[in-house]
Amino acid sequence: MPGKTGIVLSAAIGLAVIGAGYWGPNLVRNAQATSGLRLEYLCDLDAERARRVLGGYSTVRVSDSLEEVLADPAVHAVAIATPAATHLPVAMAALEAGKHVLVEKPLAANYADGRKLVEAADSRGLKLMLDHTFCYTPAVRHLAEIIAGGELGTIQYLDSVRINLGLVQPDVDVLWDLAPHDLSIFDAILPPDIHVTEVAAHGSDPIGAGKACVAHLTLRLSHGGMAHVHANWLSPTKIRTMVIGGSAKTVVWDDLNPSQRLSIYDRGVDRSPAGELTEEKRARTIVSYRVGDMVAPALGEREALRAVMAEFAESITQDRRPLTDGHSGLRVLALLEAASESLRRGGVFVDVKQEERV
């Protein structure tokens, strides 16, 4: 087993999946397909549920005891898919047992809990990775690359719509349920010199669920730009669209159009150099328009969770930071907490705790 010592052993990393609910089966399936991992356990308080997930043909062990699993030296790492409120105790127990941790979003139920986990992992030299699944899609990888490469120019605005007839969660509102996707994507694609300074959130609960089911999130960016997220559990149609407007090009990402997820438009509005204009013409002609071609880049079709598993395994064997490490999880938590505070305070802008970006 690899670790701080830098010695990388060829043997696979023993993994236990904790939680056999909604997302656990996906972790199980992808862990089994990842060459660097060896799935040892599926652990759930309800052992019967875990057995059903594994089906009748599996050699993977079932356990209803986290202690048992963490005590097994064949387990080097855990992937946690339990409710957010349990992330702190489960992940902390794993870290204290010397296990690397991959955890579902959000990292924890609040920023303070999340920070404890980050510090616990850092102090032990263990990996703490967030399963920000969308960040591992070919679309987001491509977006991150072309933004880093300057193809879009300066980012002017981001607009994300994530609406569908969704499961009203018992423990969290629509922002905590859906917006982590958008916020972690923003985190993955924005250049390092741009961060979110303030957040305002508006929400409504038209069905009397006791929490916001429709929400709008406005983010002020450090360089003057704006980002917006519309999250909605009540829409009869499913929309997963993000527009990233740049000074040079603008991308429309439609995640429900597999044959053309990304459309990169050489279209936009430019500000003409004011110097060229007489005072009279200035009012009307401060802008000019580009209407060029659109390119839809060829993207591979790869299951993102497969790439998550590979990154987790690699970050352990190569003893390096995973792409979506605990700090990315903290940045998302800081945004969610600010959003919740804005919701409580009637939609005013709320400052966002600043977390390092590497």
Next chain:
Amino acid sequence: MPGKTGIVLSAAIGLAVIGAGYWGPNLVRNAQATSGLRLEYLCDLDAERARRVLGGYSTVRVSDSLEEVLADPAVHAVAIATPAATHLPVAMAALEAGKHVLVEKPLAANYADGRKLVEAADSRGLKLMLDHTFCYTPAVRHLAEIIAGGELGTIQYLDSVRINLGLVQPDVDVLWDLAPHDLSIFDAILPPDIHVTEVAAHGSDPIGAGKACVAHLTLRLSHGGMAHVHANWLSPTKIRTMVIGGSAKTVVWDDLNPSQRLSIYDRGVDRSPAGELTEEKRARTIVSYRVGDMVAPALGEREALRAVMAEFAESITQDRRPLTDGHSGLRVLALLEAASESLRRGGVFVDVKQEERV
């Protein structure tokens, strides 16, 4: 000519179109095709521009003098398509000359000016009608009918997206340019017992145009619901979508899909009666889901502006309120003013002046 006296003459209503810019040609074309109207003039300060609009085969007169046009007794009504800042003097002159007025949105540059026009029209028994064109589309007519008929149940939320690569206007920001469409549509379809109480607006100007080019508008409704408008001049793709969520059904209106503009979904999330549940089950099962069929009603394809012209003519000959009268124009102005104040004040909610709805 018909009037307050109730005498309806068979002769057509003499009309002058004022303004030969962007929208004027559409008024000219539709006025000529409306049987109850007789187009007498196209009036513009730039007579050459007016001549170009009419083309080389027209018997319609050109004038560069509003006074001349208003002095002509053959002119009973005017349709005004000049910049918003000129609506007050132009429309007031027309009303003072005893002419009925159809005016482009917004009614005036601000609420106070708009009110002067409404009062001037009311005191003279003249029609003052807003060209809220979208309210005359078959889609909005159908929406208004099924909402009034109760098919959607209680309106829970409205969400409108109106984005495209748009002309950055010299005199107004994106909210004043685009949102009047959405706000007048809301006004036309919301039941009379629901009104907007507060408005918050967030905007950004990423191209340095000196005004908001991207804006988000959140409206609080009197019964607890929420409405949202996303207006954007910088999007490379054009989107014109509105979702109207109801407790019984939800409609998605995609105005760019002529073969299926309205989709009425019998889908949604319902709150289960709490009484049926044990305390334990309550947290998880307070909601239930409907997933029924979708119906796309057959809608006629009629040019909305043709219906605007017909309504204007009919409201005069029948001496009745037009569907989108001056008060609807005032309600939209009240919302726009509140939105601008919210923009200035950093996005806080601002109370909306209440205007009668009939």
Next chain:
Amino acid sequence: MPGKTGIVLSAAIGLAVIGAGYWGPNLVRNAQATSGLRLEYLCDLDAERARRVLGGYSTVRVSDSLEEVLADPAVHAVAIATPAATHLPVAMAALEAGKHVLVEKPLAANYADGRKLVEAADSRGLKLMLDHTFCYTPAVRHLAEIIAGGELGTIQYLDSVRINLGLVQPDVDVLWDLAPHDLSIFDAILPPDIHVTEVAAHGSDPIGAGKACVAHLTLRLSHGGMAHVHANWLSPTKIRTMVIGGSAKTVVWDDLNPSQRLSIYDRGVDRSPAGELTEEKRARTIVSYRVGDMVAPALGEREALRAVMAEFAESITQDRRPLTDGHSGLRVLALLEAASESLRRGGVFVDVKQEERV
């Protein structure tokens, strides 16, 4: 194990999947998830390939010997996913060993071979079922129901487009590769009193592959209607659309639109009763148009192959004909053979061997 005797045992049916190539893994996965089945073997000449398919966590046995598998009394049935040319020997061996058979389309490499299999199964009282997967989708089940219930009226035409950038097969042309899907769907939804009488096929091989890569198939129906299939391996975009035109309603099935696969239009052209018309008006007014609403029925999202497996298991335990039995496979083979003959003879219409429909 159930059988001719009518005794239905509660024990699951032991199954072996034969062939670990393109489709085999899907059979393995779905067999494991089907409660009435017990997957005993994955059999492939290349045992290593079979092992890779099962992965590192499976209790299912691998075998490279068909004989071994067929000799095992725990195996009651086989699911065959080997190349079409091998269907005859593999399936015949299974039948001769007393095993029920589920076989990939097409049933065999030609009609005569297929007939041998049908007769072998019938004479032994064994099930011979075709994996006509699409026939088990919720969309086709719904189509079959509403056609049987008369909602569409008389079927007037069918038009199927199945094009994409496809794998050019080494052994078959595009018709034998893709058209079995369309032909088996037609077979499943057409009323029993309508059958295909003649077939004409046009094909081209623009890339020099040595076989048709683009093909058009025209089917004459016994009641005077027409059906058409466009199959194409060379299209850069994927289209999976079928239109079923009826005298009362018309359905458009877009299989790539998961949120609206079926659209049922109350639109069409009707022939007016000639008697009502004067001779003069007759030429122009023999038709009238309906433009009514469109309904998109709510369909479940179920993996079709899961339903295939369930039907195979049920047909065995209940000792009844499976929905897509050997005769449906023969009907498809008769159409494919006629199509190939038409291709060879320059596109003339070729009579289709008539096979019973029950």
Next chain:
Amino acid sequence: MPGKTGIVLSAAIGLAVIGAGYWGPNLVRNAQATSGLRLEYLCDLDAERARRVLGGYSTVRVSDSLEEVLADPAVHAVAIATPAATHLPVAMAALEAGKHVLVEKPLAANYADGRKLVEAADSRGLKLMLDHTFCYTPAVRHLAEIIAGGELGTIQYLDSVRINLGLVQPDVDVLWDLAPHDLSIFDAILPPDIHVTEVAAHGSDPIGAGKACVAHLTLRLSHGGMAHVHANWLSPTKIRTMVIGGSAKTVVWDDLNPSQRLSIYDRGVDRSPAGELTEEKRARTIVSYRVGDMVAPALGEREALRAVMAEFAESITQDRRPLTDGHSGLRVLALLEAASESLRRGGVFVDVKQEERV
């Protein structure tokens, strides 16, 4: 007025539009907007219909006498939008009166009639132009350019779908009504060294209209490729799609998607050089796949009929062949006649009369 003498006068060309039915109003509108033309008459046997088309504000003269119009020396050219059966007498009369002729598709009711018109125009040095409107769209102009420039490589196949709920014509079947569009587009974009050698047509008349309402047309090209047209009056949905497959790139043209009419895919199937392969590998690996980016070129939005009018005017003033001259009309007629003969003869391939392409 320009003519054979080559003298080009600056005065506009006097035009009469003949026929005030379905298409005539479009000719009137666009003729009025074309600077090189001067619309003198709208001529129809039903003068009242012509007056309605012109409306109440026009200075254009109405006539119900073709003789009167042709006798007027202010008329230099006519645009004919009468039923196809009348094209021969009307156009011939115009040519004999020394007028240039623009005529709706098809050129005439049959090839022999069409040839008479071509010869009459040629012998008099008059322009005879077909209103093949689609050939003047930005999409077809772009297609013609990139095909001529070699961007697509060798054309491998063409596939056109033109279906909608259409008007069942009293005088022609669906092929003669709709396919002229596709055939004239093929004619405009195919390289000069490729022509159609044979045509086969299948049709059906499921509503008893007395003529084919659904038809499929297969065209064999001189270099071995194939083209196909699906024309259908009975489809509840409108589709206007053409795929042009090339050895290098493939274009999908969706005319109903104004924001992305042309999609140029760098995707395809290539034949590997056989020499590189061992005999054993040959069967499987004779093809390779390209999956590159897609580009949607920026196209202007121009009304095609405006460009038709401009081309007609220019071809007269510059005394040159119009882009879609009488010979292109004859080539389309040759294809339609062959198609009709194939329909009569049960779908066999029928040779196509070869007409020069310049």
